[in-house]
Amino acid sequence: MELKRELAQALEEMHYLPLLPIQEEAYPLIMSGKHLFLQAKTGSGKTAAYLIPLLQKTEPLQNTLTAVIIAPSRELALQIRREAEQLASWCHIRTACVIGGEDERKQINALKNAQIITATAGRLLYLFQKGYVDISHVTTLVMDEADQIILNAQAKEMEELLTQLPQCQKICVSATWHSRIKEFMPKRYEKLIADEGWNENIASCYIETEDRRKTLDELLAHLPVTSAIVFLKHRTEAAQIARELKQQGILCAPFSAFYDEHTRRNTLERFRKGEIRILIATDAAARGLDIPDVSHVIHYDLPEDTASLIHRAGRSAHQQNTGTSISLLKPDDTSHTAAWLRTNGTAMEPDLSIQNDLSTPLIKESKQKAHVRRILIRAGKKDKIRPGDIAGALSAILPFEAIGTIEVQDRYTLVTIPDDAVLPERIDIKGKSRKIEESKAQ
Numbered sequence: 001m002e003l004k005r006e007l008a009q010a011l012e013e014m015h016y017l018p019l020l021p022i023q024e025e026a027y028p029l030i031m032s033g034k035h036l037f038l039q040a041k042t043g044s045g046k047t048a049a050y051l052i053p054l055l056q057k058t059e060p061l062q063n064t065l066t067a068v069i070i071a072p073s074r075e076l077a078l079q080i081r082r083e084a085e086q087l088a089s090w091c092h093i094r095t096a097c098v099i100g101g102e103d104e105r106k107q108i109n110a111l112k113n114a115q116i117i118t119a120t121a122g123r124l125l126y127l128f129q130k131g132y133v134d135i136s137h138v139t140t141l142v143m144d145e146a147d148q149i150i151l152n153a154q155a156k157e158m159e160e161l162l163t164q165l166p167q168c169q170k171i172c173v174s175a176t177w178h179s180r181i182k183e184f185m186p187k188r189y190e191k192l193i194a195d196e197g198w199n200e201n202i203a204s205c206y207i208e209t210e211d212r213r214k215t216l217d218e219l220l221a222h223l224p225v226t227s228a229i230v231f232l233k234h235r236t237e238a239a240q241i242a243r244e245l246k247q248q249g250i251l252c253a254p255f256s257a258f259y260d261e262h263t264r265r266n267t268l269e270r271f272r273k274g275e276i277r278i279l280i281a282t283d284a285a286a287r288g289l290d291i292p293d294v295s296h297v298i299h300y301d302l303p304e305d306t307a308s309l310i311h312r313a314g315r316s317a318h319q320q321n322t323g324t325s326i327s328l329l330k331p332d333d334t335s336h337t338a339a340w341l342r343t344n345g346t347a348m349e350p351d352l353s354i355q356n357d358l359s360t361p362l363i364k365e366s367k368q369k370a371h372v373r374r375i376l377i378r379a380g381k382k383d384k385i386r387p388g389d390i391a392g393a394l395s396a397i398l399p400f401e402a403i404g405t406i407e408v409q410d411r412y413t414l415v416t417i418p419d420d421a422v423l424p425e426r427i428d429i430k431g432k433s434r435k436i437e438e439s440k441a442q
Contacts, residue, residue, distance in 0.1 A: 006090035020045040035189035060092035072148040074099040101261035121157040147178035201317040204345040228296040242280040249359040252278035274362030299327040374439040
């Protein structure tokens with residue numbers, strides 16, 4: 001596989017090399033333009049499997065939107081955008097993310113320069129209908145967690161988007177199959193079924209218990225937990241259990257669709273950093289979220305089907321790590337999911353000799369990123385500034401290949417540059433001195 005130098009450098013710095021099997025297999029299919037349904041276990045590297053060929057195919061420094069990635073949730077769309085932005089750091093490819101609950105004006109400005117965008121279907125359709133986004137040049141459409149797009153009642157918006165998009169390569173990505181996925185795809189497409197069913201890196205255990213609340217306390221006290229997600233059906237009970245665990249000194253927080261976008265994002269960020277050790281969540285956290293070091297998933301309430309169980313359990317064991325999934329079963333539970341667990345899982349009891357302290361933050365090693373930072377230049381669209389003006393001015397100070405993504409907003413511009421680049425406090429752009437600052441934007 002031959003990769004352009006800038007992309008290979010980003011992959012090397014972020015420790016993506018050697019590529020995972022699913023990434024190796026998907027690359028030639030996507031590069032050849034084939035329509036593709038890609039099914040692989042949660043945590044197997046599916047996102048990079050399509051991002052790497054997308055970045056390889058995308059021409060740098062164009063102002064044309066060529067690739068759209070649809071996700072079923074805001075959190076997943078943001079997560080994909082973060083990964084895309086890091087990989088695109090040195091490729092001179094601009095990315096953007098459009099989701100509800102964000103500043104519409106900033107999103108519209110970012111769209112004008114983006115070549116690859118991540119979005120939720122409803123938000124992108126809204127911006128398209130308002131005339132704020134041009135999708136006429138899109139050559140690749142990715143539908144990530146395609147089955148969840150259907151289950152989240154977003155199929156109608158997705159179908160409407162498909163009628164507006166030009167003929168383009170379509171890629172459906174999922175950990176499980178849903179019959180309606182065929183509605184998103186042309187009649188002929190390739191299937192890459194890398195893995196099916198349960199991730200063998202996740203131990204599946206169950207406990208028969210009359211008192212799930214007591215059992216949960218025992219598990220949290222005696223399991224060798226780094227970080228864990230406890231899944232419940234109802235947000236009110238999740239909030240109640242989170243309050244009780246906090247009173248016991250456990251660093252935990254509730255997570256559900258009830259909370260606003262800012263609160264959910266802040267909770268997930270603190271969980272990623274290890275400031276929160278236990279997430280008490282509804283199925284709003286069951287899909288697509290890539291959070292390192294989740295050692296245990298506890299199903300306080302069983303999901304309705306085994307596919308949902310697989311997705312929940314897949315929050316652990318990402319990137320070929322190991323994890324443990326523990327289901328709390330009522331002795332009289334005769335559901336299909338309970339029967340599947342009793343047949344395919346292992347009965348367990350907590351090892352009371354182990355003592356675990358969940359009252360202190362977890363010290364995590366930060367994930368390696370490309371060695372870049374973002375600067376803010378006080379000049380933007382209102383000053384009639386274009387990306388080429390910024391690149392031209394910076395090229396007098398930095399090598400052209402060191403200038404990364406350029407995102408022009410109304411009154412300022414964000415630019416990705418190397419960590420060790422030294423810049424003056426001001427720079428001349430179009431005959432006027434402009435201030436340079438370190439950006440606080442993520």
